[in-house]
Amino acid sequence: MKSFDISDLNTVQVHNYLQHAIAPRPIALVSTIDRAGKVNLSPFSFFNLFSANPPVVVFSPSRRVRDNTTKHTLDNLYEIRECVVNIVDYSIVLKVNQASAEYPKGVNEFHEAGLTELLSVIVKPPRVAESPVQLECKVNQLMPLGKGPGAGNLVIAEVQLMHFRDDLLDDTGKPIQQNFDLVARLGGDWYCRTTDLFELSKPI
Ligand SMILES: Cc1cc2nc3c(=O)[nH]c(=O)nc-3n(C[C@H](O)[C@H](O)[C@H](O)COP(=O)(O)O)c2cc1C
Numbered sequence: 001m002k003s004f005d006i007s008d009l010n011t012v013q014v015h016n017y018l019q020h021a022i023a024p025r026p027i028a029l030v031s032t033i034d035r036a037g038k039v040n041l042s043p044f045s046f047f048n049l050f051s052a053n054p055p056v057v058v059f060s061p062s063r064r065v066r067d068n069t070t071k072h073t074l075d076n077l078y079e080i081r082e083c084v085v086n087i088v089d090y091s092i093v094l095k096v097n098q099a100s101a102e103y104p105k106g107v108n109e110f111h112e113a114g115l116t117e118l119l120s121v122i123v124k125p126p127r128v129a130e131s132p133v134q135l136e137c138k139v140n141q142l143m144p145l146g147k148g149p150g151a152g153n154l155v156i157a158e159v160q161l162m163h164f165r166d167d168l169l170d171d172t173g174k175p176i177q178q179n180f181d182l183v184a185r186l187g188g189d190w191y192c193r194t195t196d197l198f199e200l201s202k203p204i
Contacts, residue, residue, distance in 0.1 A: 020187025086131035
């Protein structure tokens with residue numbers, strides 16, 4: 001076993017070790033809008049579901065390691081506290097990756113990545129039409145986890161309205177897991193696809 005004291009590593013190394021180990025991570029493709037109405041779209045794999053009542057999802061746009069600036073997604077959320085968390089499946093993963101490129105503020109990544117804006121019902125940022133599940137959310141809390149390069153910023157968002165593509169549900173409205181074809185982020189440039197599913201019933 002090799003042990004690492006965090007104080008002996010730099011931020012990039014810590015990030016890299018933990019990203020390989022804490023994996024797979026689901027990907028939130030988050031749409032936001034600023035006060036001037038400019039739309040932003042970016043993926044975040046520091047993301048998960050944390051509560052069902054109320055339904056709360058959390059994701060984290062980190063401060064850039066390069067220059068300690070904050071990401072446009074976070075800046076927008078300080079202006080308009082609404083977002084759509086669009087779930088990522090295999091069919092859109094290349095476009096999602098393109099949306100993660102460092103575009104200047106104000107550039108709409110929907111256009112750069114070739115994804116389609118769909119009007120949301122109750123929040124201002126648009127949804128991603130190609131995404132299999134779109135969650136319209138209002139932000140409850142923005143919580144900085146540090147001030148230095150690489151520091152995360154927890155976005156605690158409450159789901160208000162959920163959209164599921166028809167083929168993901170059976171006639172009774174029950175989700176069909178095999179039809180979701182989800183992808184997730186691992187370490188470095190690795191991703192995985194949910195093609196190796198198995199069921200495990202709960203212990204009695
Ligand atoms: C699959 C994937 C997952 C990512 N996850 C995160 C993340 O959890 N946190 C983060 O700060 N950046 C993450 N990134 C990088 C951001 O998407 C990237 O910095 C993006 O340009 C931020 O855009 P913005 O400044 O327009 O908000 C991820 C990139 C990819 C491709």
